[in-house]
Amino acid sequence: MNYKINFAILISTLCGITASAQIKDAIMVDVARSESKVSPTMWGIFFEDINMGADGGLYAEMVKNRSFEFLKPLMGWNIKGKKVKEGDVLVLNRQEANVANPRYLRVNVKAALKGDVGLSNAGFKGGMGVKKGLRYDFSVRCRQQGANVTLHIELLDEKDQLLGGGILKPSGTSGQWGKQEISFTANEGSGNAKLNIWMEGTGVLDLDMISLFPGDTWKGRKAGMRADMVQLLADMKPGFIRFPGGCIVEGIDLANRYQWKKTVGPIEERQLIMNRWNTEFAHRPAPDYFQTFGLGFFEYFQLAEDIGAEPLPILNCGMACQFNTAEVVPLDQLDPYVEDALDLIEFANGDISSKWGKLRTEMGHPAPFNLKYLGVGNENWGPQYVERAKVFQAAIKAKYPNINLIFSSGTDPDSERFRYLDASLREMKADVIDEHYYRAPEWFLKNAERYDQYDRNGPKVFAGEYAAHVDGKIIGSNRNIWEAAIAEAAFMTGLERNAAVVNMASYAPLFANTEGWQWAPDLIWMDNLKIYGTPNYLVQKLFSTNKGTHTVSALINNKVISGADHLYVSSVIDRVKKELIVKMVNTDGSVKTKEIAFEGVKLAGSGSLTVIKGELSDRNTIDKPFFILPKEEKLKIKGKGTTILLPANSVVMLKIAYH
The missing domain is CATH 2.60.40.1180 (Golgi alpha-mannosidase II)
Known part of the structure; x- marks a missing residue:
């Protein structure tokens, strides 16, 4: 063209x-x-761990199933070597002794030379992306039982050619767990590499949290985020970042819901769960999709601060996904969920003398994150939602009256379900009502005047998830065509014109891996080495960087x-x-x-x-x-x-x- x-x-x-x-x-x-x-928050970004958006995406960890906690403990791993016999490699489970991270790998090494006993990990979708001349940081938590074992760390390309590596000699007290680290430079690059770990020597070696990160993470933070992905977000100058979703907030059932307290503190103590998108789409199965929570609520708050955006966390309100199990917590048992919300505000804004403010400080951020917005539930609906929303509203406003609470108006912008919620939330005098619309481009063109007649004195509107969806026969990144982007731009003129009503808007979803996507269209696509903004991204960036x-x-x-x-x-x-x-x-x-x-x-x-x-x-x-x-x-x-x-x-x- x-x-x-x-x-x-x-x-x-x-x-x-x-x-x-x-x-x-x-x-x-x-x-x-x-x-x-x-509003300074007019144009923002919505993040959810879908389409390998976090693990295998924004979170720069290259090793899949690093702590052996997937449903199949060795998923992502291959046992290698000429001298490996039955029982030499075992998955052990500490169970109650370490609920958050119970499994580890025990390897019995017997007079092994390099090539006799080893492990291999191919990373996430499409292998590991390795860049020539870049430093890579390998780490492992290990425990030696009277062992004298040396680890040979290698990165190899798809032809088994060596890209780079190093030798790690575990140190520390025998029988005690300790973190061991080594860094090395890749002499060549590959978009489909793998990691080999060879063990040389004799003894019993326990392994856990086997990890590999590139050296070029965002702001150079070790074990951090992919810099190119964050940079595209920073370039938008977003007014807010909504996290962690999305449907993962609700979970398939309540046991699978997102629980922020399990995503903070030391990385090895964060409890992995199955990502709810693991089983959602039969046509795009993802049996290896889990949430390690290396990217947790502390990191989300830090990211918002880095790119100058207001943090906008969304919390479970005692309801699982209504498209799946529709489980709800009885109203008389809702207190722990409400307490989670109150504790999150303390984690974000509390001083060092508070329990959760102290944890934030220990994690390296003494200053408060200055949280102003909090979402109660995601795409929930019905009277059962309104009942629970009122409980959250009363408790949070009583303790933190200045926190702006965002409530869901469901999944459909035109239905009786929406009208019921909209009326109920307005009667509650909600601060902000979250509207979602995934519709054909024609809908966006016809609805550019949607907010012209909204009450200027009522609740503000958050256009929390929207994207123009072209013909369903078009799949994957092919859906991010100019026809969709221009329809969104037309609709956005209506949002901007009605800034007296609309104070937040964000396209969704944000990221998609070209090899691991489940939902399309998406704003930004990436593989293990490269990334690009769609036409939809260009439209969002144009509005966001010129909000006035x-x-x-x-x-x-x-x-x-x-x-x-x-x-x-x-x-x-x-x-x-x-x-x-x-x-x-x-x-x-x-x-x-x-x-x-x-x-x-x-x-x-x-x-x-x-x-x-x-x-x-x-x-x-x-x-x-x-x-x-x-x-x-x-x-x-x-x-x-x-x-x-x-x-x-x-x-x-x-x-x-x-x-």
Whole structure:
């Protein structure tokens, strides 16, 4: 596709514009009609561990099933060697002695040379991604029983060629567990590597928490996150990050629900569970999908702080997924769930003298995370949800009245279920109501005016999960086409125009592994080495990095611009940067020329024009990550307006400085 844009043709100045009445069918932007404040949290990101988004994705651990806690203890592992006999390698279970991490591997090494006794791990989907010249950090918790065993650590490519490795001689007191570490540099790279561990010597060696991390994690934190994935999030300048989901909050049943207290503290003490997406989709089975919680609530709060986003945790409200078991906790047994919510606020905001504030401090963050928002339940519905929501609301507001509570309006934005919840939550005087919509592109185009008539004095709206879903016959990353992204952009002009009602919005899901996806479309796709933002990502980034501070009126013939002649427009002003920002979406298959006039402001004469355009079926890929890409050019404006050429199927942003 040809992305060359002749901006000289796109832009011409109108020196004679003096009043809106003089220009019929022009876009009239009236700064004097500044309508509402745009929340700093207006555009954010939604994270859930789906599509290998955490383990095998954002969490940079390269070893699958590092502590042998999957349902099948040796899933992901192969026993190797010429001298391994029956009983030489055993999975032991400490049970009650270590509930969070009961299993470990015992290897009986008998006068072994390298190649006689060993283990191999191929990592997550598609193998391990190894980069030439990069440092890799290997660690293991081990215990020697009168042993004298040396570990040979190797990274090999798909042809068993050595990429790098090192030798580790465990030290410490015999019979005591201890963490052993070694780092080495990869001399070559591979997108499908594996880890071998060979044991040389004699004795009994117990192994647990076998781990390998790349050296280029986000901010260089050991055992941290994939830097390229975090960077794409940081580039969006999101106002918030919602975590940890999503349906994993609810779990298939209550035993499978997300419990934040099991995700904090020392890594080896965090209790693994099966990821609920393990069994959800028969057409995309994922028997090896678990949550190790190396990426836990402390790390989520830290990530939010790193990228300048408000943390937005969502907690289970005593209800499992209603599409699965629909288990609920009896109301008279709900106290532990409510206590979890109160304790989380203390973990985030409490001082060192509090129980949970002390734990946060011990984990390396003495300062509070300044939590302001908390979600109660995810996509729950019915009177059983309202009953439980009221219990949470009363308890949390009594102790923490300034925490903004977010409540679910279910899964369907148009149903009787939604209307019941919306009315009930408004009667409760909820702070924020979370609306979700996964619909066809046509729905988004038709619903760009959805919030025009919402009560300006009622609860705020969180567009918590949305994405345009094209024809179901299209699968995987092929669903992230420009047709979907442009429909979302049109809808987002309606969200922005109604910033008096909508104070948060986030596309969902966020990440997907090209080899391990279950749900599509998704905002960002990656494999073990590469990553790219979809056209949908480009739209989200455009809005998020240009949110402004206040909405301003943008009309044609005194009417909101929301679908007439396939045109959608919203406009904001940034009073800090002194910029006017007009976002225009042309969903027509033909070019449009529109005059834009500005009132109530003195233009500085300089600005920029950003254009994203494409054929409806265009998309980015791992191999062509920039096939669709915004193009920006500086411009000069004389007088009080300009003429803009809107390419077919385009998103165009005009940004103009003012005095």
